[in-house]
Amino acid sequence: MQQHSENKTERFVFMVEKSTLEAIDDWGFSRRIRTRAEAIRQLVQIGIETTNSEMKKADARS
Structure with a gap:
């Protein structure tokens, strides 16, 4: 995975189901x-x- 050196300056709020949040937490853990957040x-x-x-693979096949 590519790491970005760009500063994290943008903030937003979103809502997910509890099960999705648990899956995110399990994945991160x-x-x-x-x-x-990371x-x-x-x-x-x-x-x-x-x-x-x-998308690149699909374009290459067409």
């Missing part, structure tokens, strides 16, 4: 991630990278 940042980055990779 299993990877020894110290904060829920776990969410990493999951978002993984999602973006995965989606971009899938």
Whole structure:
């Protein structure tokens, strides 16, 4: 996963189901991630990278 040197200056609030929050916490704990916020940042980055990779593969097949 790519690490960004950009400062974390933007804040937002979102709501999720309790089960989703528990899954995020479990994912972060299993990877020894110290904060829920960092776990969410990493999951978002993984999602973006995965989606971009899938889009590139689909474009290459067309």
